[in-house]
Every structure is written in C-alpha cells, then in structure tokens.
Amino acid sequence: PMMSREWEYFDGRCYFFSIQRTSWVKAKTKCQNWNSHLAVIHDAAKQNFIQSRTRNEHFWIGLTDVDTEGQWRWIDGTDYNNGFTNWSKGEPNDAGQREDCAQIHGAGEWNDVPCNYEESFYICEKPLPS
Numbered sequence: 001p002m003m004s005r006e007w008e009y010f011d012g013r014c015y016f017f018s019i020q021r022t023s024w025v026k027a028k029t030k031c032q033n034w035n036s037h038l039a040v041i042h043d044a045a046k047q048n049f050i051q052s053r054t055r056n057e058h059f060w061i062g063l064t065d066v067d068t069e070g071q072w073r074w075i076d077g078t079d080y081n082n083g084f085t086n087w088s089k090g091e092p093n094d095a096g097q098r099e100d101c102a103q104i105h106g107a108g109e110w111n112d113v114p115c116n117y118e119e120s121f122y123i124c125e126k127p128l129p130s
C-alpha cells in the first residue's frame with residue numbers, strides 16, 4: 001500500500017513523485033484514487049521544488065489542452081492564461097497534431113507529448129491530511 005513517507009512536503013502541500021512510468025491518462029486516475037491530482041505549477045518556487053525532485057527524468061503534470069486544441073488548462077481548474085509557465089523553447093508544438101498533455105523535463109522545462117505516451121513518471125499533489 002501507499003506509505004505516507006512517500007509523500008514529500010512543500011509549502012503547505014504534499015507531493016508524490018512516482019517511481020513507475022505510465023500514461024497521463026492513467027496517472028490522472030492514480031492521483032485521483034489517492035485523493036490528489038496531477039501537480040499544478042503556478043510560480044517559480046514550486047517549479048524549483050519540483051525540478052529538484054525529477055531525478056533527471058520526465059514527469060507528467062496536470063496541464064492539458066485535450067478538450068480544445070491550444071487552450072491549455074490546469075487540472076484543478078486554476079487559471080492558466082497570463083499565469084506562470086516554463087515551456088521549452090518551441091513548445092507546446094502539438095507535434096504530429098497529437099500532443100495534448102504536458103510533462104516536465106529533468107532540467108525543468110515543460111513539453112507537450114501524447115496523453116497516451118506510457119514512458120513518463122508523474123507527480124501527484126494534495127493538501128495536508130486533515
């Protein structure tokens with residue numbers, strides 16, 4: 001079972017950095033099953049915390065334009081437009097017209113890739129237990 005020590009604390013919230021790779025769609029469900037959601041990143045402090053934990057791997061974050069191409073939205077409903085972003089140069093590029101889910105690279109930049117790409121780790125986020 002999920003042990004509480006696997007969640008890390010940062011700035012009032014708890015984060016899980018997976019040790020298994022899966023698709024964005026499956027990662028979204030896993031986070032939901034643990035009363036959490038894929039991580040959202042609204043400022044440089046959180047960006048820096050997350051990129052310090054990526055083990056130089058790629059991790060899914062809670063950012064998608066799967067509903068309407070080009071309209072990115074955070075999975076928790078918080079505002080994307082005019083907010084913090086850290087896309088790699090040239091991203092998001094919707095390569096092959098099939099990249100609708102975002103991941104963070106080991107170095108910290110974001111890239112859109114296919115939501116059914118199975119080779120990324122993922123980050124879940126939740127409030128402190130009450």
Ligand code: 2F8
Pocket residue numbers: 091093095099111112113114117
């Ligand atoms: O060059 C950027 C480009 O690199 C890869 O495609 C070759 C990425 N695809 C995956 O990681 C699956 C693209 O998303 C990225 O835009």
Ligand code: CA
Pocket residue numbers: 091092093094095099111112113
């Ligand atoms: Ca891309």
